[in-house]
Amino acid sequence: MAGLWRAPHLPLFLLAAVWAALVPLVWLSPWACDPLAWHRQELVLGFAGAAMGGYLLSALPHWLKQAGGAGSVSPRATVFLVLAWLAGRLAGGACLPDGLALAGQALYPVGLALCLAVPVGRTGAWSRLPIALAPLGLLLVAFRLRLDGDGLTAVLVMALLVALVGGRIVPAFLAARAGSRASRPPLPRGGRLADLVTALALALHLGGAPEVWTGVTLLTAAPAQALRMLRWPLAPALRPRQGDLLLLLAAWLWLPLGLALVGAALAGLSPLPVPAALHALTMGLMGGMILAVMARSWMIRAPGRLQVGRVTAAAFLLVQLAAALRLALADPLLPLLAWSAGWALAILESARAIRRPVPHPVLSARRSLTGTAPPS
Template sequence: MANRGLWRAPHLPLFLLASVWAMLVPLIWLAPDLVCDPVAWHRQELISGVAGAAMGGYLLTALPHWISQSGRGDAVSDHGPLATQLLVLAWGLGRVLGAPCTPDAWALAGLCLYPVGLAAALVRPIIAARAWGRLPMALAPLLLVLIAVRLRLAADGLTAVLGIALLVALVGGRILPAFLRARAGGATTGRIRVPVAGRAADLTLALALAAHLAGLGPRLAGALMLLAALEQGLRLVGWPLAKGLRGGQSDLAVLVVAWLWLPAGLALTGMALRSDAGLPLPAALHALTMGLMGSMVLAVMARAWMRRVPGALRLGWLPGLAFALVQLAVLLRLALTDPALATLCWSSGWALASFAASAALCHPVPRPVLSARRQRGPTGAAENGPAAGIRSSR
């Protein structure tokens, strides 16, 4: 029983919470009288609740790999089940205290408890290991604090959406091309370097967020988002898509599909801000929340549930159907004014994901958690993905 149980790896409870909460939160539209402000609660919980839990599962799973690269693997020896339990408790308190009718002071305290705790859990071992290059990623959960404050005090959904889009661009824009290069047979060791074009694309997206926060007007923010959409789309030109996806690499295909929602969502939202499209802004934002955030969260989490073969992962019918239902839900939300059908489709997909996350509790933790097992290439060197060294902390 040593390799069974909820707390033996951080991703197990956090991925389960993200899946279950993603399934439940949109159902508020079927019974909107359950909370005093269903719109505010819906967008808050999808970002702070769902994205927050998924972010914690990913970052805590990646942490041992970061430390091992620094040569100080003992620096994470104090991160065990108790730390994960405390983070899950903080996440739960955020869901209770962050209710719309709770006083703002209590709500913000609850909503900020989990991201601050997660950042602390990441920063402490990284400083101990002197892995300074990983410090920005360790501080990334603090972006959820900014989002929580803007959502709660200013009902600013655009900041929340742009913040999540920037986070996906920074993380996904690094790990996805590295996964593709690894599967294409390229070099996979060392730090992931981002080309100048990729850095420029991320900078433009950050400027769009800054322009919005500075109150420079929706047309400027929209123009920057349109430019960012073009730049983020052009990043795919430098990725080895043909070689990386050959042979039916379904685990990478869903990541690529999820990534495509970034330029698509930025373009739709930018046009809506500039009044250049007939699509209303709330609908356009769903391309970045349901489309980008939902798809990327599911595509990354599903890697922990996939069947492993040497050098590759197999998506399987359950995560594959869950991902397809999420894509259908996004398209329905963009095409229809009534969200009921999209809600049922989305929640059905996440119900399947919740089942997969629950089933993972009954199986040994795969090692590495988020990547395929190593295999030997023609030269005898180990061929790994960028997360091949990512292992459970227990």
């Protein structure tokens, strides 16, 4: 198992896939004190938290290199993070008092933030500090879920993180495949405005504003998030054998769709219940984007592109199908089975990746055999 600790994304992406496959099955065989609360918290804190760590720790060496530094997280630190993640899962599932449960759940987000922020500060890469501290947003999710049962906050926090991070990396991957040499293309004003409106919807909800206000704000954010794509270099995704880019775009489209569905439900403009609408942002956006990004670590490298294998394509299609079925069907059984089947295939690919050489860069295709990689 020594190969598991060669790179932090190997154990964390594997844990994310395993947890994504298992969490929905709590509905089939409930064991937690509160199955609904456990389902909500583990989809975000467990599944998305592990995937967030895998991505950010993979991006860290690139950040440090840009700042004139070097290095990455040590295997010992990775082991600590995995143990902290496991402690959080045990604390969240056990029938513990709120204080003890929250303390256990805080170990992983705080540890991950420290593993990112300390080297960022040491090398002076201050522009990366906000994203290095992003794992602390999981603490807000943990408190709201544990103390208030507030699933909407959890979903909106994760949607905002996808908008902030995905809104940079997706066009960056597209630009790199298009041959752009910009290391960090500036975020267009439309993108900043879209993220600001999305953040405003979260702030209104946290401030106790009427649901209709949050809903109308989300309905405003939805087209803003869609229109920002007009500034993206979409042509590379339409070329033959560029499936890795198509996965990212397909996942991203759930952001404006999900914001619109949740906004309409909150504003009373849709017959779709709010809990069902939220699955567009959890299963569709969060699940799709996480799988599209983490799959890049195990895709076969070819000059200037990443090859999407059949297993990965089937896994992604099952996750997307699960999200669509969850919106269309009242019975959640079939969507949950499709979701778990898709992530079971992702477990298979994650396990295979442990036995292969770690690619460099982990999440990017080089522009050419001797070219440089796009920003992480």
